Amino acid sequence: MGAGIGFRSKGGTGMISEIGDWFSDPANWRGADGVPARLIEHCAYVGIALVLAAIIAIPLGLFVGHTGRGATLLVGSGNAIRALPTLGLVTFLFLLIPKSTVAAIIGLVVLAIPPILAGTYAGLQAVADDVVDAAEGMGMRGMQRLWQVEVPISLPLLLGGIRNAVLQLVATAAVAAYVGLGGLGRFLLDGLAILDYGEVAAGAVLTTALAIVLDVVLAFGQRLLTPKGVRIAVKARRPSAKEVVA
Amino acid sequence: GNPLEGGAEGGAGGDIVIGASDVGESLLLAEIYAGALRNAGADNVTVRPPVGGREVVVQALRDRSLTLVPDYSGNLLRYFDDDNEATTPEAVYTELRKVLPEQFEVLDQAPAQNTDVLVVREDLADKGIRTISDLAPRCEQLTFGGPGQWADRWKAKIKQLYDCEFAAITVTDTGGPVTVAALRSGEVQVADLFSTSATIGANGFVPLDDDKNMFPAQNIVPLVAKGALSQRESDALDALSAVLTTDKLTELNVQYSERKRNPLDIAEDFLRDNGLS
Amino acid sequence: MGIEFRGVTKRYPDGTVAVDNLDLVIDDGTITVLVGPSGCGKTTSLRMINRMIEPTSGSILLDEEDVRDSDAAVLRRGIGYVIQSAGLFPHRTVLSNIATVPMLSGWDRRKARRRAKELLETVGLPPELGKRYPAQLSGGQQQRVGVARALAADSPVLLMDEPFSAVDPVVREGLQTELLRLQSRLGKTIVFVTHDIDEAIRLGDKVAVFRVGGRLAQYGTPSDVLRHPVDDFVSGFVGKDRGYRGLSFLPADGLEPEKVPQALVGGKPGAPRNYWQLAVNQEGQPRGWLAPLSIVEGDLTEADLVAGGSLYEWGTPVRGALDAALSSPSGLGVVVGDDGVVMGVVTARHVLDVIEGASGEGTGA
Amino acid sequence: MGIEFRGVTKRYPDGTVAVDNLDLVIDDGTITVLVGPSGCGKTTSLRMINRMIEPTSGSILLDEEDVRDSDAAVLRRGIGYVIQSAGLFPHRTVLSNIATVPMLSGWDRRKARRRAKELLETVGLPPELGKRYPAQLSGGQQQRVGVARALAADSPVLLMDEPFSAVDPVVREGLQTELLRLQSRLGKTIVFVTHDIDEAIRLGDKVAVFRVGGRLAQYGTPSDVLRHPVDDFVSGFVGKDRGYRGLSFLPADGLEPEKVPQALVGGKPGAPRNYWQLAVNQEGQPRGWLAPLSIVEGDLTEADLVAGGSLYEWGTPVRGALDAALSSPSGLGVVVGDDGVVMGVVTARHVLDVIEGASGEGTGA
Amino acid sequence: MSFLDELGSFLGSANNRAQILGDLLEHCYLALVPLVVGVVIAIVLCWLGRTWRPMRGVLLALANVVYTIPSLALFVVIPSVIGTKILDSINVVVALTLYTSALLIRPTLDALEAVPQQVIASATAMGYRPARRFFAVELPLAVPVLTAGVRVASVSNISLVSVGALIGVGGLGVLFTDGFQREYFSPIVVGIVLTLVLALVVDLLLVLLRRMLTPWERASASGRRAVPA
């Protein structure tokens, strides 16, 4: 493909070996910009932002889903926030609050809210009407209905929202390195600035691996936390091979 | 730029794609080059959005994604020849032409310089620190902020020349707002900025004198993919470089980052005021 | 506990009048069925009883007290409620579904579960189902659990909104039988909604027929409604076989089974006869008919017989007797006791005598 | 076009035997109904005809030719297929739904649409429905469109799988009537699946009763199946009212309507009488009964009347006559012509005479 | 200088306006080309997934993995994987195409599986062959759910393109890096607003497209009561 062979032309070594070299260089594992420190930073940003976003989004989603009030507003503003460009948001926040961590975390929280909100709301929406009706007909009060019936049944979707939020957070935290945030994004941006392919690729591998590992862990948690009966019901609803027409 | 000409091929008489590094004034210089070339009759001149550091730009020139970039003589020399010790403008330029790989050429360098400079806040400067040598004894208590590649390039050098080893080196950005904000807030106490940067004055930072000439001369020089420009176009850039002085560059920077004018507007004014249009 | 609607009207915000000035007295300990075409306000009427819907005007009395005087949640815990497709909680086991209301009412866990186990038996489900989740049950089983759940609070009133309409006809009949059996033991006040007239007739002590627009068209016993529909709407709604169906409510007083010549399966019938013989087994249960003049060599086997008609169980309404006679190849309806042993036969003509005697009128003209 | 199953077995990969060694000959130009409990293999049998399912062994002949010898898609275009809730394409208008097969077979657009319009009329739908989408039709209308679509290829064979089971009983009866009317004109070979024995009896020239496990229990005319079920499974399946239902196949030969005293609604009935009078309107249509000894002051109005029973339309089977008599408050079943005008009355006793005369046996014992 | 004055003078420059317009056009190109290509890819893959069952699980797993790759990571490694030039906008196009397809796999499969079995059975019984049935019956009926997925993908693409500015690709993201470098709010705000407006406009267009493609849906929503049966 012509003259341009991307990064590879620099050292002439293959990309796998370059990543290997980078990872096997002990210098990259030490100190404040070593892999463990960056990894922990990244996880910390994701964790803090997730907790904050959950504290805001879950109660809001439960309120709207349970009462049905403000649903249009919620869906509309959720979509608007999703459309916010990550980079624009973090640069804007940085100029407003010139402190990398604070600005970046606010940005992360803002972007993690829509998926959690959507998951919570969709979860409550998915509770069958007749089940809600039966709960009410048996004399459950609002909060009893919410905690004993609606929340347990909507748990899979709610946790699905959290999974999405975590993926979003891992990705956004990498972008936020642009405004001076630490974390794995540093490898990507710093490596890019000096065209150190090993570093860039290592950063990409680390971020992706982190995303996948967190997703798998959460998927497992989702399974664990989903009430058994709900799991069976979901499986029963899925069309079996029998019903599928050739 | 025009979306339909994503990766334009450079070449004499062909399209000219001017790149810029992510140093603030780089884009401004790129626009001025573009203006000068257009005035010299080149059509199809485009300026790409800034990207990365020298490594990226050089790579892009090599694969002809770019035709031309404004660069700094000293850093360019170090890039191609790590151990070269030349520091004066003339020596640097001569050495540079020697080590430049054959795909590239440099046109005349401008008198304007924009070197790396270490700056501190006034409160630290008031303790009698005016040069890097003054700073050296305190290095161990200080946190330094600079671009990601700074440590690679200068950490050993500053230790060797000045016996200065910072307590920590924090990655901020390349003389940009993150660095400025970090220094302003005291997160770092020493930072790497650029000598012509308008933010130094605007924030009352104090630039430290590089008394042992660690940083080489950094004259502005156009780096070109060899054979990509016609003679007429090269001449136009040489003429431009001839009038570009450090004072003018500093003023251009003020226009750009403090007065926040559009780089094209600044370029137009500059070319007109200097009789290049 | 009686229920009374006094001039109850429900107008929805969009202007639909779902129930229009309804007056209805529902007697204590009976099954009252609300029936009518889709959209006639049955569900609305039912749900106003436990205040899931509030009436626009009028009042509803439960045991002489206006339902509005009680706290809605407490009122509902005291009224069993079963809906179509059961509305079971998918995340809870069958037992804990059933125990919901007792737990809500603050019973201790152990007691609530014991009660739930009893109820599982009451509705005819094996105890091992208790640990399953609703999605692991068949539709009919889910309905039973729904009923058990509604019975859990031991409330004297049960509201059932098309509880059996989501299951197939065979299962449905089983559930109806079960409900009647339960009711004979429990004697609750049940308000039952359906749009199936057969179900209404089968289950109801009283039937309230609604017409669209939320008005009560007729209110009376099933036999009343079948035999004396007040107008074309009701007679159209109760369907074309209502004469025959109406016989379900006519006791067969005065119907006497007559003797019939019998032949024993496995025995030797001997020479052909010129009349029909009822073939019975050792226990005296009917196995079919031996046609006149049929020649049997040796022992009588089932292969020699003509299949019999439907059987009439002694003491049940006259409908069965008529059908037995009409379906029998011999024209003789076989009467059996509840042990299935032949008591004799009846002819269609005798059944008619009984029908005419009961309706008290001779043939006119 | 006749259809023949020759030793057809279908075993699904999971081991379920859905159809077990089925031999069945379906006559050209008749309606054959496959009936039986859920899961007995009706759908499987039907779908093997148009190769939606391939048999495990045995063969199916369509007009003497093995269906496996034709290309499946082409074969299917030549066989109409109607299923429950019609399976209409929700994204296409009614007309273009109907035109599907002609278009697939390469007709030009104009011709296909013209044909679709004709068919709309054939199934009794107004032309303006053609532009609507299926969701804009009632359930009954959707079913008609489904039938029209299946008729579009003008194929001699029509497969119908519980086509009417999703609509309510009243609409369903209308659709059945319509199907019979159509069939009398078109004379197709129709294979119809249902699990409703009433529907089977009403529609079928022949009825095939399946038992679970995919075996054929009985194959014969509906009257055969009702009156001579081969075993307990079939007699259980055809239901407990089979004596009465069987009357649907008995023509009312020899039944004569008798005179009945009449009173004109709007007229002056005068002094009370000691017998029932049939109230009729100006057109001679029955409006109800005037009870013996009822006192009417001035003109006779509907308010003075007792509601009548069901009406017996002259010439239809004897079942209607018996119901009319049984449901009438006077015991007199009203006989009307197809214009709805009163022709006279019959008593249950006369109906019985007819029934007994027809079955050719006297009362025994 | 108040923000509004600053904004006024930013937008006052003809050169700024020209640049913004250029960035906007490039942004559209970078976001929408992957959207269209991604939709096509997802549909084709799902078709394969429907015809050949084992493919389904593989597709879903693959889609899941691709979707977890952080955008910046994907952007920077693409050139070395597919051998493009580092500043080439094709890198962003490829990355977003991957995301779009990954994002659409599940909704497309769900949508196809939600087509009533009855309808598919009757299509088969009328003599449709599988490929034709897919395009004439299954796909049109999947449009509503599919568009819901496409709407999400379009919003996500439009917002992700800006990250491309970090690897030297144009689009509205350039306004963010520029504004950031110069501590200049105006370009950032203009960039955010334009991104939102673009997302909104594309979303509206998709809603319109869906309405056009699904005339039957409107009919069933409104028509039922208006015309008596």
Ligand SMILES: Nc1ncnc2c1ncn2[C@@H]1O[C@H](COP(=O)(O)OP(=O)(O)OP(=O)(O)O)[C@@H](O)[C@H]1O
């Ligand atoms: N929340 C509501 N808002 C407006 N109209 C309503 C509402 N609920 C019910 N209706 C209307 O009130 C009427 C009576 O409804 P209801 O549910 O009581 O009928 P139903 O007899 O139970 O019918 P079905 O047999 O179909 O269940 C209908 O016309 C219905 O459309």
Ligand SMILES: Nc1ncnc2c1ncn2[C@@H]1O[C@H](COP(=O)(O)OP(=O)(O)OP(=O)(O)O)[C@@H](O)[C@H]1O
């Ligand atoms: N694809 C399949 N794989 C395995 N078993 C099947 C499959 N399709 C049907 N069966 C089984 O084959 C038997 C017959 O099915 P079929 O659908 O023909 O029954 P049916 O008589 O049409 O029942 P229904 O009245 O419920 O429609 C049933 O036991 C069913 O569970």
Ligand SMILES: [Mg+2]
């Ligand atoms: Mg209802």
Ligand SMILES: [Mg+2]
């Ligand atoms: Mg079937």
